[in-house]
Amino acid sequence: MAASSKMLMQGNEAMARGLIEGGCVVAASYPGTPASELLTAVDAWRTAEDLDMHVEWAVNEKVAFEIAYAACQSGLRAATIMKQVGLNVALDPMMSAAYLGVIGGFVIISADDPGPHSSQTEQDSRLTAMLAKIPVLDPSNPEEARMLAGLAFEISEEFQVPVMLRPTTRVCHACQDVALLPVARLGRRAEFRKDPRRWAATPGFRYELHVQLIDKLARLAAHPPTAPRRLNPHVVSRTAVIASGVAAAHAREALAGLDLWNAPAFFQVIQPYPLHKAFIEEINSVYSDVLVLEETSGVIEMQLGNRNLVRGKISGFVPEAGELLPETIGRLLSEFAGQQPAEIPAAEPGSRRRPTLCPGCPHRASFYAVKKAAPAGIYTSDIGCYTLGINLGAVDTVLCMGASIGQACGFYHAHRITGVERDIIATIGDSTFFHAGVPPLIDAVTQGARFVLLILDNTTTAMTGNQPTPAQGTAAGKPVRIEDLVLGCGAGFCRTADPLEMPSFTALLKEALVWSRANGVAVVIAKSPCLVDRSVKHLRRAQVMVETAKCTGCQACTKQFECPALIYDHGTGKVHVDVMTCTGCAVCLDVCPVRAITSGGGA
Amino acid sequence: MTSQQLIISGVGGQGILFVTRILAEAAIVRGLPVLTSETHGMAQRGGIVISHFKVGDFSSPLVCPGRADGLISLKHETVALHRHFLKPDGWTVANGPPGSLSGISALMDADQLALGLGNPQSVNLIMLGRVLAIPGLLFCTADEVEEAIRIKLSAKPAALEGAFAAFRTGLQHH
Ligand code: SF4
Numbered sequence: 001m002a003a004s005s006k007m008l009m010q011g012n013e014a015m016a017r018g019l020i021e022g023g024c025v026v027a028a029s030y031p032g033t034p035a036s037e038l039l040t041a042v043d044a045w046r047t048a049e050d051l052d053m054h055v056e057w058a059v060n061e062k063v064a065f066e067i068a069y070a071a072c073q074s075g076l077r078a079a080t081i082m083k084q085v086g087l088n089v090a091l092d093p094m095m096s097a098a099y100l101g102v103i104g105g106f107v108i109i110s111a112d113d114p115g116p117h118s119s120q121t122e123q124d125s126r127l128t129a130m131l132a133k134i135p136v137l138d139p140s141n142p143e144e145a146r147m148l149a150g151l152a153f154e155i156s157e158e159f160q161v162p163v164m165l166r167p168t169t170r171v172c173h174a175c176q177d178v179a180l181l182p183v184a185r186l187g188r189r190a191e192f193r194k195d196p197r198r199w200a201a202t203p204g205f206r207y208e209l210h211v212q213l214i215d216k217l218a219r220l221a222a223h224p225p226t227a228p229r230r231l232n233p234h235v236v237s238r239t240a241v242i243a244s245g246v247a248a249a250h251a252r253e254a255l256a257g258l259d260l261w262n263a264p265a266f267f268q269v270i271q272p273y274p275l276h277k278a279f280i281e282e283i284n285s286v287y288s289d290v291l292v293l294e295e296t297s298g299v300i301e302m303q304l305g306n307r308n309l310v311r312g313k314i315s316g317f318v319p320e321a322g323e324l325l326p327e328t329i330g331r332l333l334s335e336f337a338g339q340q341p342a343e344i345p346a347a348e349p350g351s352r353r354r355p356t357l358c359p360g361c362p363h364r365a366s367f368y369a370v371k372k373a374a375p376a377g378i379y380t381s382d383i384g385c386y387t388l389g390i391n392l393g394a395v396d397t398v399l400c401m402g403a404s405i406g407q408a409c410g411f412y413h414a415h416r417i418t419g420v421e422r423d424i425i426a427t428i429g430d431s432t433f434f435h436a437g438v439p440p441l442i443d444a445v446t447q448g449a450r451f452v453l454l455i456l457d458n459t460t461t462a463m464t465g466n467q468p469t470p471a472q473g474t475a476a477g478k479p480v481r482i483e484d485l486v487l488g489c490g491a492g493f494c495r496t497a498d499p500l501e502m503p504s505f506t507a508l509l510k511e512a513l514v515w516s517r518a519n520g521v522a523v524v525i526a527k528s529p530c531l532v533d534r535s536v537k538h539l540r541r542a543q544v545m546v547e548t549a550k551c552t553g554c555q556a557c558t559k560q561f562e563c564p565a566l567i568y569d570h571g572t573g574k575v576h577v578d579v580m581t582c583t584g585c586a587v588c589l590d591v592c593p594v595r596a597i598t599s600g601g602g603a
Numbered sequence: 604m605t606s607q608q609l610i611i612s613g614v615g616g617q618g619i620l621f622v623t624r625i626l627a628e629a630a631i632v633r634g635l636p637v638l639t640s641e642t643h644g645m646a647q648r649g650g651i652v653i654s655h656f657k658v659g660d661f662s663s664p665l666v667c668p669g670r671a672d673g674l675i676s677l678k679h680e681t682v683a684l685h686r687h688f689l690k691p692d693g694w695t696v697a698n699g700p701p702g703s704l705s706g707i708s709a710l711m712d713a714d715q716l717a718l719g720l721g722n723p724q725s726v727n728l729i730m731l732g733r734v735l736a737i738p739g740l741l742f743c744t745a746d747e748v749e750e751a752i753r754i755k756l757s758a759k760p761a762a763l764e765g766a767f768a769a770f771r772t773g774l775q776h777h
Pocket residue numbers: 356357358360361362363385386458462463529530531532533648
């Protein structure tokens with residue numbers, strides 16, 4: 001791979017490049033938007049540069065963290081990669097690793113999703129870094145993210161501390177022309193040196209480690225390479241704008257556009273925590289009015305610590321929820337500078353198309369069967385494409401990874417002790433089941449909870465771009481079968497069927513319900529591939545047709561079943577098939593009460 | 604320096620990311636700095652997908668409302684949703700059946716053309732061709748776009764052929 005030529009890179013690809021250029025040899029991740037493409041890109045760079053690396057999709061973020069951490073304990077450079085809510089799962093090892101510190105450089109990439117666009121929360125990983133007392137770097141664009149990934153390794157090794165790199169959606173999913181730098185081939189050999197007083201520290205030693213960590217942070221807050229950058233050094237002013245992350249990129253353009261480039265002093269903060277001490281002193285002594293632009297919480301603002309001086313999230317000047325869009329930043333900068341904010345054209349109110357399961361997605365058939373089998377049931381569900389089962393009215397709850405099973409247990413016991421009988425069907429994807437579904441299934445079996453667990457098994461992690469699951473195994477390992485796990489947890493009912501065979505699948509669900517009411521948790525595995533998974537061969541099936549004369553316009557297929565390839569025409573009062581998108585799954589044949597849909601249109 | 608801001612929108616599954624990246628590659632072929640912003644995750648499942656595209660001296664990856672030079676809509680419904688990004692003299696080229704929109708630079712039924720090509724997935728490149736059929740709208744030439752397509756699909760000869768066929772279909776359509 002030629003160095004220094006410019007290439008179009010997505011932010012995630014650029015960060016992957018930065019890790020590789022920084023000598024990363026172990027990388028472990030669990031997919032989650034907006035970080036999903038990162039590990040795939042690490043693997044692609046590994047191949048392109050012909051490197052010896054261990055790159056893995058781990059079963060969840062906690063395990064990913066621990067794998068990468070052990071590599072850095074062995075003296076190698078390692079990274080773990082996740083989205084912000086994934087960091088919650090990895091919080092346990094992260095809190096402790098902060099105290100123990102590192103040998104080889106250790107980088108935690110946690111991608112935030114202000115908006116949120118594809119997440120349960122807008123939480124700020126920089127706050128989590130602060131909680132754990134580890135430094136965090138906040139890139140404003142793909143090129144800078146690449147550079148900071150390398151810098152993160154250096155400071156991690158120099159200060160013996162894990163370092164977080166916190167991109168946001170607008171960095172991960174921006175594309176930019178980025179130059180390649182040579183890869184650091186460090187040629188280190190793994191060498192774990194025993195030091196149980198450190199690596200297995202008891203509480204007494206933990207106190208000492210905490211004191212050491214506080215000292216590391218104090219030194220990091222004076223470390224020149226990560227100090228805030230003054231972007232318009234020629235300006236002498238009593239007012240200042242401080243920005244970090246993509247807000248700095250928006251602000252830079254907005255300041256120029258508003259003719260404010262020569263007015264307030266403009267700083268970009270690279271390391272929001274720990275904020276450099278000299279910078280805090282400078283801001284507090286030189287400036288009389290300060291605006292802080294950052295996503296998502298007031299992390300920099302909090303550390304500046306002067307409420308009378310600083311406007312930001314905590315002061316209420318900057319909106320606390322939602323993404324800081326460039327137009328919002330433009331308005332805030334105008335107001336800060338005492339200008340009349342320009343009128344911003346607004347989107348026309350109109351029908352927004354909601355996301356939906358793909359035409360022909362097997363999950364749609366599963367959800368339809370769930371409604372048929374238990375019309376008055378409680379439907380707990382989980383995180384993945386199948387969250388969209390909400391459109392069919394077959395998803396009542398979504399909390400976090402794996403909660404469909406834990407909540408099903410809770411709903412069962414809550415109703416049982418108050419003498420209420422209620423069918424419960426939990427739906428969870430295969431990847432989510434591996435990630436966080438096994439412990440609550442053990443709990444269900446142990447405590448005698450009675451419900452049906454429907455595992456939607458398409459043998460891929462569909463939502464985030466079809467990453468592999470443990471059921472696929474790897475070249476060095478072997479596949480882990482969901483059936484074996486279910487039976488190993490002690491469930492007394494475990495059957496597998498194809499949901500696209502809807503009548504028999506519905507019958508199986510009913511049978512499972514009957515069994516569960518008397519015996520305990522019954523597991524049904526709905527096995528059918530994801531339609532956008534390019535790793536499996538898909539049959540090209542003939543599209544279906546609607547016999548217009550027979551169609552009564554009842555809309556069962558569009559409203560109850562909600563296939564987007566079936567379109568109700570308000571003019572004719574009939575349904576027709578969208579030949580652009582129908583995949584010919586033929587499940588709708590069984591949905592139509594008058595059997596007006598037939599197979600055998602054009603292939 | 605050449606400078607242009609575009610919005611490209613449609614629904615999940617139409618290949619909006621792909622055309623956006625082709626345009627970005629064309630910018631690199633020209634030696635211009637480029638920034639784009641993509642939609643991933645939940646919205647890709649049939650929801651509204653929007654790409655922001657900026658070539659020239661910019662630092663933010665997002666286009667502000669009222670600033671876009673052009674809007675390329677792969678599904679005519681998104682024109683109403685995203686028109687506010689356009690500056691007052693901005694242009695719109697959209698995919699939709701005849702009569703579905705009026706007062707825009709070009710409306711074309713790319714769905715029908717794609718079905719005619721036997722490739723419903725090719726609406727995106729047909730539309731890109733259609734934009735380039737109008738001289739002076741884009742910062743780059745049709746040759747540069749073909750070069751960018753070649754760079755992106757060099758490893759997949761069959762896909763490359765299909766892509767050229769789609770792009771040229773749009774390019775030759777008036
Ligand atoms: S990506 Fe796969 S799992 Fe997700 S909705 Fe589409 S077919 Fe279903």
